[in-house]
Every structure is written in structure tokens, then in C-alpha cells.
Amino acid sequence: MSPVTIPVFFAGLAVCYLVERFKLFGYGAELPELVRKVLTDYDKKNSEKRTQQEKAQLLIQALIGIWLIVALALHLAEVGIIGLSVIILATTFCGITEEHALGKAFEEALPFTALLTVFFSVVAVIIDQQLFGPIIQFVLQASESSQLSLFYLFNGLLSAISDNVFVGTVYISEALSALQEGLISQSQYEHIGVAINTGTNLPSVATPNGQAAFLFLLTSALSPLIRLSYGRMVMMALPYTIVMTLLGLLAVEFWLVPMTHWLYEIGLIAIP
Incomplete structure (x- = not known):
């Protein structure tokens, strides 16, 4: 190739x-400067409100993203199995246990x-x-x-x-x-x-x-x-x-x- x-x-x-x-x-x-300022202020406000649990969820999602890249690059499993593992890991470690909460991700x-x-x-x-x-x-x-x-x-x-x-x-x-x-x-x-x-x-x-x-x-x-x-x-x-x-x-x-x-x-x- x-x-x-x-x-x-x-x-x-x-x-x-x-x-x-x-x-x-x-x-x-x-990006207009005013729009950038609004986005920056919004991000700063959310970062200040973010709890330790939410920070842990973001860290877990980043690690799962790395797993996805490595697994696809090295062909560690079939693509469908890798995708399923991402769904399982993300929902499990982020505490998603309700069916309705899970369904929103697919809308x-x-x-x-x-x-x-x-x-x-x-x-x-x-x-x-x-x-x-x-x-x-x-x-x-x-x-x-x-x-x-x-x-x-x-x-x-x-x-x-x-x-x-x-x-x-x-x-x-x-x-x-x-x-x-x-x-x-x-x-x-x-x-x-x-x-x-x-x-x-x-x-x-x-x-x-x-x-x-x-x-x-x-x-x-x-x-x-x-x-x-x-x-x-x-x-x-x-x-x-x-x-x-x-x-x-x-x-x-x-x-x-x-x-x-x-x-x-x-x-x-x-x-x-």
C-alpha cells in the first residue's frame, strides 16, 4: 500500500x-473573537463546576479512545467486537445503567x-x-x-x-x-x-x-x-x-x- x-x-x-x-x-x-470568547467562558464555567466523578469519566473515555485506536491499528479483533467492547467499557465505567440513558447515545x-x-x-x-x-x-x-x-x-x-x-x-x-x-x-x-x-x-x-x-x-x-x-x-x-x-x-x-x-x-x- x-x-x-x-x-x-x-x-x-x-x-x-x-x-x-x-x-x-x-x-x-x-472564528470571530466574540464567538471564541463565548465558547471560552462557557468552557471555563463548566470546568469550574465539574465534579471529581465527571473528571474521572472524561479520563476513562480518553483511555477507551486510545484503546479503540490501538485495537483498530493492530487488528486485535474484528471491527464489530472492538466497537462492542468500546460500548461496554464506556457504559460500565461511566456508570450508565439505565436503558433510556443508553438509548440517547444512538439517536x-x-x-x-x-x-x-x-x-x-x-x-x-x-x-x-x-x-x-x-x-x-x-x-x-x-x-x-x-x-x-x-x-x-x-x-x-x-x-x-x-x-x-x-x-x-x-x-x-x-x-x-x-x-x-x-x-x-x-x-x-x-x-x-x-x-x-x-x-x-x-x-x-x-x-x-x-x-x-x-x-x-x-x-x-x-x-x-x-x-x-x-x-x-x-x-x-x-x-x-x-x-x-x-x-x-x-x-x-x-x-x-x-x-x-x-x-x-x-x-x-x-x-x-
Whole structure:
């Protein structure tokens, strides 16, 4: 992944600096001093009233946040199990014992959950009807050098329409089937896996449909308060979409295979 992700990461940082520095695409807004003073006074007042129990709860929540990051980074368990452990630890150590108090934590996510259910249904139909079959066959009939960029582009296009995780799941399952049928080699399968992974994550920032975090923000109660519409999110994501998509495509096309071979040679990754 690093031959693609590292240059894209630094390009993303450069875009972030430029749009903030020159106030492009709706970025670079400054917090008015009066608003900052109100927020500061409010925080100071709440901090003075905070009890030892509330301070302990904040500390526990911070530790649980660290556990979440470490567990996901090191793949210590399945994602669902890690999420469940966070819920259990947070409710247990923060003293949440009433069902109604627990239910409030899920109210914000209800619109987002409804959309996820729709996405699940769409993907289930796609898998059952094998709607991605013609695209997969078209890509697999291309030369090995062209397969990576085609997988990247098709994944990126579909991931901007539907959730990137679901699209990536369908494509990687089809690629695995091609490997098991002997249509591609193990080495090509691993390269395709990188192309699929990056293709589902980089171009998918184009719309809130593609990234679950964007979709959650759009459906949250905060969205109307900050005047965040679907069109505004697309516009604000546009510079990142263009830069990261194009650079990711260049990396997949020209750098992925030679850099992977070099990493094999120096022993940083194991030969399958």
C-alpha cells in the first residue's frame, strides 16, 4: 500500500495547507473573537463546576479512545467486537445503567443507520444478481498492466455513488474468485487488492455517499447549524478528490509494481 498511500498522504497535506492558506473552496474561515470568547467562558464555567466523578469519566473515555485506536491499528479483533467492547467499557465505567440513558447515545446515528441499511440492501442485490460480473470480466480480459488502473477507476466511480466499504467488498470477493479459478496469479491478486483498496478510498471522497464519516456528518444535527449541505460537501471535497484521485492513479499505474518488487528485495514485505 505504501507506494500509493505515502505520496497521496503528503499531497493531501499540501492541499490542506493551500486551501486553508488561500481560503479556497470554502476553507480558511476564522472564528470571530466574540464567538471564541463565548465558547471560552462557557468552557471555563463548566470546568469550574465539574465534579471529581465527571473528571474521572472524561479520563476513562480518553483511555477507551486510545484503546479503540490501538485495537483498530493492530487488528486485535474484528471491527464489530472492538466497537462492542468500546460500548461496554464506556457504559460500565461511566456508570450508565439505565436503558433510556443508553438509548440517547444512538439517536444521532439513526438517520445514518437507515442509510447504511439501504446500502446493505443494494449490495446484497448486486451480489445476488452478479451485477458487477460484466465489469469484472471486462477488467480481467485486459492486460495485467492495465488491470490495476481499471480496477482503481471502476472502484473509484462506484465508491463515489455507494459506500466505499461495500463496493470494495464486492470487488475483492470477485478478485479472489478469479484467483481461485486460476485467471490471475497470486502476485497480480495482491496488486489488484491494493488497487481495489486505494480505488475505494481515494476517489470516494468526492461525495458524502462514499465515505461513512461524511455521510454521518451530513445526517447529524450539526449539519444544519453550520449550513452544511450535500452540494457544499461535494464542493469542499473537490480539490482533495482531484489531487488524490489523479495521484493515486499515477501511483497504481507506474509505482505500485516496481516499488513492491523493491520492497520484496530489501525484505520489508514477505514474498507470498
